Amino acid sequence: MDLKPLREALDHFVRPATYPLAIRMLAPGEAFPGRCKRPRRDLQEAFAICQGFTMARRYGWSLGFTREDISCPLAKVVWGFEPMLDYYLNGMTCAGMYTETPAAGAVSEAAVDKWEYGRWEGVVMAPLHRADFEPHVVLVYGNSAQVMRLVTARLWQSGGRVESSFSGRIDCADAVITTMQRDDCQVILPCYGDRIFAQTEDGEMGFTLPAGRIGAIIAGLEGTHQGGVRYPVPSFLRYTGEFPEHYRELDRQWAADAGEEP
Template identity: 50%
Template sequence: MWLKLSEEIEKYVRPDTFPLGIRVLDKGESVPDKTKRPAKDFGVRISICQGITMSRRYGWTLAMGGEDLSCPIAKVAFGFEENLPFYSEGNLACGMYAENMEAAKKTEEDVPKFLDDESGIILVGPLSRISFEPETVLVYGNSAQVMRMVAAALYKRGGSITSSFSARADCADIIIRTKQTNEPQVILPCYGDRVFGQTHDHEMAFTLPFNRSQEFIDGLSGTQKGGVRYPIPTFLQYQAKFPPSYEKLNQMWNHS
């Protein structure tokens, strides 16, 4: 199913980078063969957004556990390290994202977080290449492509999609919030995703719970038939207006 989903996304959305499949391994689940581990294979620890960019631009499948990660916010959110008071009080956000400790504390409280039994090694790889069943599908694109996917996700159910934006920790929005809510999300790439993941200024992202794949596929084809398409078609059947001197020449011809 994930290969079919990848083909449909490529057909109807045309993203510049690979659509991805993401899975958080349960305790005891093995990391698939030929999966890259940043600490072991690259000799460095990385942020989750770096791993996502490697996967969507290079086509690699990566596994990231606590020993692979450098970002302290991700370590706390994904349950790889203890949520110490220094973090929860707002010290990381204060002065950069928040004016004072009170606002910073609220900012940290709002970052989605795994419970202990939800935490696990994070697998990410291109949908067209992975050997594991994903839990979450992630696609980066421009705002029109994201709009196109929102329309597809709502085709069967109607209504609207509710997402949250905070300018930081988008890895938690992508993986944790989508898994915990089992709802699609529009993702605003955070500052770290742009600095470390090198996400481009024009890019946004969209996540879909994999268990809604068939509904999404039906939505892509259904909205295509209804006229919601990418690239966005523009209305061209109109008569242009020209400068007065141009129109005067047209009038001369019309009266000759």
């Protein structure tokens, strides 16, 4: 897959401040690309998956994760890298922090998209310009106007609306698992952990597209640009502003001196 046209379209029409990412799930036995860093092996640390996103998009690194590279227990379970436990399903990791009761927490946990245990062995992520693999998902972080720009691109050919849902938790699942399972673009609200561990900024949001929609997104960016939807959003400036009365007194005095009507 040639990712250069997408990279050029995003640079030209969206101008993200950090690198858009190519992300691929690795099946059991599938090798990691040769250039990727492994957190445990190469950095002697374990990271949350959202931390990997930030390292890749800010440092320009290619990173590969398996179970031992991941620090976040919630990511391990919903990504299928560890077995699902009743403790999680019964809402115990949610209750008292995000929900009032374990019963409400169980509802929240059930709503998270998941991979079944053992389906995948790892995940690799890299900036588009460094990706030496075919991605399943492309993830772009930007401000709300840039994400809006991508939403309009997604709808260029089909119309309608982009349907996404939010919980403020486990956004790594929203970004990859939901996008792959629904085979459609998603708006990503960075979760609490993404902001704490990955240091995602208050003004940032995410947007994902499955690999099968890359061509449609490029066409949508080009088409909506021609239609007048731009980023940076142009300001409408062709109007006469109103000024305070004591400013306008100057105009009245100039007019009087010139024998003109004010």
